[in-house]
Amino acid sequence: MTASPDTNQYDIYSIFNHHIAYEIRLQQALEEDLLCPFHYFGITDLEINGEVFDDNAGVKNFSNLISDARVDYVIEKANYYGFSGDRVKGLIFCSRKDEAKELSKKFNERGLRTEVLTGEDNQERRENVIARLTDDEKIDNQLDYIFTVDIFNEGVDIPEINQVIMLRPTQSPVVFVQQLGRGLRKCERKEYVVVLDFIGNYMNNFMIPIALSGDRSYNKDAMRRYIREGARVIPGSSTIHFDEISKKRIYASIDAARTNDMRLLKESYKTLKYKLGRIPTIQDFKKFGSVDVTKIFEKCGSYHNFLKKYEKEYHVHLTKQQENIIEYFSKKLIAYKRIHEMELLRILIDQKDRILYYQRLLQEKYHVGMNEQVEESVLRNLKNEFPKEEERRKYSNCVLIEKNDDGSYSLSSKFQEELSDNNFKEMILELLNFGIDQWKEKYGQTYRDTNFTLYQKYTYEDVCRLLNWKKNLNAQNIGGYYYDSDTKTLPVFINYHKAEDAIAYEDRFVSEGHLIALSKHPRKVTSSDAVHIYKQSEEDKNNRIFLFIRKNKDDNEAKEFYFLGEIFAEGSPRQIYMEKTKDNAFEIDYRLDVPVRSDIYDYIVSD
Structure with missing residues (x-):
C-alpha cells in the first residue's frame, strides 16, 4: 500500500506484477467521504518594496522572505481564515531550511509557539515536536505550528492538523497533493482543514489546478477552466477560492508554461x-x-x-x-x-x-x-x-x-x-x-448547421478548413476578419487584451450578448467591408459572420480562439478617426446569437 506510487524513480508496480488491487485518487476519496473536507484559499503573496516573490526571491533578496511585513501578513491571513477546532494545529511548508528557522523565530517573537523540523532532526526529536503539536492536555508545552521544508511530504500521519500554510512555489502536482494531504486525515473534533497557499509570480503556478483537479493531461484549457470553476466542481463540502490577483498570476503561468516539455x-x-x-x-x-x-x-x-x-x-x-x-x-x-x-x-x-x-x-x-x-x-x-x-x-x-x-x-x-x-x-x-x-x-455537439462547437478553441487554419474555404490562408492575410465570397462567410478574430504597443483597437463587450468591434483601417463606412458586414447588397444577404475570441496572444503553445457562435451587425456603422494611426475606421455593434457563457465571459473580460 502506498499513497504516492508515481513519485518513485523505479517501477514500484513491478513488485506486484503490475496488478493493482485498488486505486483511489483525491477527487474520488472526497466524493466517498474518506477524507476530511478542505477549504483552499489561493492568496496573493505580499509585495515588498515593489518586489513580487518569484522563483529567485530567496537568491535575490532573502531578507524579503523573512521580513517583518511578510510575517505579519501571513499571521494576519492565518487568523482571518481560521481553523476547525479549539486551537490551531498547523503545518507550514517553506522553500528552504534557513527561511523556516527565521520565520519560526519571528512567529515565536509574536507570541505564537512554533518549532522547525528538517531532515537534520533525529526520530526522537521529530516525535517529541509532533506530540507537542497534537497534545491537548499539557497547555504550557503545546505548539501552534511546525515549520518544515519537505520531511512531511509523505509517510507522516498527523490527523490533528487543521491548518496547512504553503509559503513555497509548487514543485509538482504530486508534491502539492502530498503536502495538502497532511491535513486531510479525519480526526475527532476536526470538521475541515484550512489550506492557505501564498501565491507569488512562480513559474510552476500552473501546477496548482493540475494538483487540485487531478487532471494530469496538462491541457491548458482544462487548467484555466478549473481556476474559473474549481469551487463548483470540487466534490463534497470542500471549497476552492482564489483572489483576483492570484488568478491572474496562475493564468500568466499557464500561458507561459511549456507543457510539451x-x-x-x-x-x-x-x-x-x-x-x-x-x-x-x-x-x-x-x-x-x-x-x-x-x-x-x-x-x-x-x-x-x-x-x-x-x-x-x-x-x-x-x-x-x-x-x-x-x-x-x-x-x-x-x-x-x-x-x-x-x-x-x-x-x-x-x-x-x-x-x-x-x-x-x-x-x-x-x-x-x-x-x-x-x-x-x-x-x-x-x-x-x-x-x-x-x-x-x-x-x-x-x-x-x-x-x-x-x-x-x-x-x-x-x-x-x-x-x-x-x-x-x-x-x-x-x-x-x-x-x-x-x-x-x-466537438460532437455542433453549433446549428456548422462544424464548430460553442466554446471550443480553433486556430486560423481550423476556421479556414471548417468554413470550407479552398485554401489555408496566412494569418496576416486574414487580419481581424476576412470575407470569403465562395462560401459567403466572414469570421471575426479578436485578441481581447492587446499588447501595450498595439494599435488601440477598442474591441469591447458591453454585455454577454453585445460586442462593439472595430473594422480594419483605413476603412470608411462606404467600404466593401461595411457592405459585407451589414449585408447591404443583394448578394450579401446570406452572408454569415462568426465570432472567434482569445484573451491575448500570451500563450506560448496554442494560437487558438474560442468559438462564440454567429453574430449579427445591428444599426449602422459609426465612422471614427484613429488618432494613433491617423486614419479612419468604423465601429460595429454586434449582437451575439448566443450570449457568452458566464465563466468564459468572465475569463475573457477580466484584466
Missing part, C-alpha cells in the same frame, strides 16, 4: 508504462489519466517517432513514406475537429470497397450533415489540396482518397499499397479511432 512527456510516459507493465497504447494515455498524448504528437511528430527514439523495447520499423503519413495523421488529420474525413477513411480501410452512401451514413451514425461545400472540402483535405504550399510539399505522400466517376469514394492506390503492412495499418486505425473519440468528446 520533453522531460515532462518522458516522465509521464515512464509512469504510465510502470503502471501498465507494457508499452502504452495511444488510448491508454486518456484511459489512465496520463498526459494528453497529442502533446507527444506535437513535439515528436508521432507516437511512433517518440517510441523509436526513447523506448528500447520498441522494435517496429516503418518506411520513410509510412512515417510521413503517420506524422500527417498524428499532427494534422486527427486534429481536423471534424468527423467527416476520419470516418470516411476508417470505413474505406475496414471494408476495402467503394462507398456510395457516405452522406446518409454520417447522418445516421453521427447526426451531422454534408452539403456540396463540405464534401468538396473533405476531398481537398484528403487529397492534400487545402494546405499552404510548403505543407503540401512536406506531405506530398498524403493523397489518401479519390472520388470515382459514379460518385463513390475509394482509397488511393499508393495509400492502399502502404496499408498492406499490418503494423502501419494498425497504427493508422489506432489514430483514426483516437481522433473519432476526441471528436465525440469535444
Whole structure:
C-alpha cells in the first residue's frame, strides 16, 4: 500500500506484477467521504518594496522572505481564515531550511509557539515536536505550528492538523497533493482543514489546478477552466477560492508554461508504462489519466517517432513514406475537429470497397450533415489540396482518397499499397479511432448547421478548413476578419487584451450578448467591408459572420480562439478617426446569437 506510487524513480508496480488491487485518487476519496473536507484559499503573496516573490526571491533578496511585513501578513491571513477546532494545529511548508528557522523565530517573537523540523532532526526529536503539536492536555508545552521544508511530504500521519500554510512555489502536482494531504486525515473534533497557499509570480503556478483537479493531461484549457470553476466542481463540502490577483498570476503561468516539455512527456510516459507493465497504447494515455498524448504528437511528430527514439523495447520499423503519413495523421488529420474525413477513411480501410452512401451514413451514425461545400472540402483535405504550399510539399505522400466517376469514394492506390503492412495499418486505425473519440468528446455537439462547437478553441487554419474555404490562408492575410465570397462567410478574430504597443483597437463587450468591434483601417463606412458586414447588397444577404475570441496572444503553445457562435451587425456603422494611426475606421455593434457563457465571459473580460 502506498499513497504516492508515481513519485518513485523505479517501477514500484513491478513488485506486484503490475496488478493493482485498488486505486483511489483525491477527487474520488472526497466524493466517498474518506477524507476530511478542505477549504483552499489561493492568496496573493505580499509585495515588498515593489518586489513580487518569484522563483529567485530567496537568491535575490532573502531578507524579503523573512521580513517583518511578510510575517505579519501571513499571521494576519492565518487568523482571518481560521481553523476547525479549539486551537490551531498547523503545518507550514517553506522553500528552504534557513527561511523556516527565521520565520519560526519571528512567529515565536509574536507570541505564537512554533518549532522547525528538517531532515537534520533525529526520530526522537521529530516525535517529541509532533506530540507537542497534537497534545491537548499539557497547555504550557503545546505548539501552534511546525515549520518544515519537505520531511512531511509523505509517510507522516498527523490527523490533528487543521491548518496547512504553503509559503513555497509548487514543485509538482504530486508534491502539492502530498503536502495538502497532511491535513486531510479525519480526526475527532476536526470538521475541515484550512489550506492557505501564498501565491507569488512562480513559474510552476500552473501546477496548482493540475494538483487540485487531478487532471494530469496538462491541457491548458482544462487548467484555466478549473481556476474559473474549481469551487463548483470540487466534490463534497470542500471549497476552492482564489483572489483576483492570484488568478491572474496562475493564468500568466499557464500561458507561459511549456507543457510539451520533453522531460515532462518522458516522465509521464515512464509512469504510465510502470503502471501498465507494457508499452502504452495511444488510448491508454486518456484511459489512465496520463498526459494528453497529442502533446507527444506535437513535439515528436508521432507516437511512433517518440517510441523509436526513447523506448528500447520498441522494435517496429516503418518506411520513410509510412512515417510521413503517420506524422500527417498524428499532427494534422486527427486534429481536423471534424468527423467527416476520419470516418470516411476508417470505413474505406475496414471494408476495402467503394462507398456510395457516405452522406446518409454520417447522418445516421453521427447526426451531422454534408452539403456540396463540405464534401468538396473533405476531398481537398484528403487529397492534400487545402494546405499552404510548403505543407503540401512536406506531405506530398498524403493523397489518401479519390472520388470515382459514379460518385463513390475509394482509397488511393499508393495509400492502399502502404496499408498492406499490418503494423502501419494498425497504427493508422489506432489514430483514426483516437481522433473519432476526441471528436465525440469535444466537438460532437455542433453549433446549428456548422462544424464548430460553442466554446471550443480553433486556430486560423481550423476556421479556414471548417468554413470550407479552398485554401489555408496566412494569418496576416486574414487580419481581424476576412470575407470569403465562395462560401459567403466572414469570421471575426479578436485578441481581447492587446499588447501595450498595439494599435488601440477598442474591441469591447458591453454585455454577454453585445460586442462593439472595430473594422480594419483605413476603412470608411462606404467600404466593401461595411457592405459585407451589414449585408447591404443583394448578394450579401446570406452572408454569415462568426465570432472567434482569445484573451491575448500570451500563450506560448496554442494560437487558438474560442468559438462564440454567429453574430449579427445591428444599426449602422459609426465612422471614427484613429488618432494613433491617423486614419479612419468604423465601429460595429454586434449582437451575439448566443450570449457568452458566464465563466468564459468572465475569463475573457477580466484584466
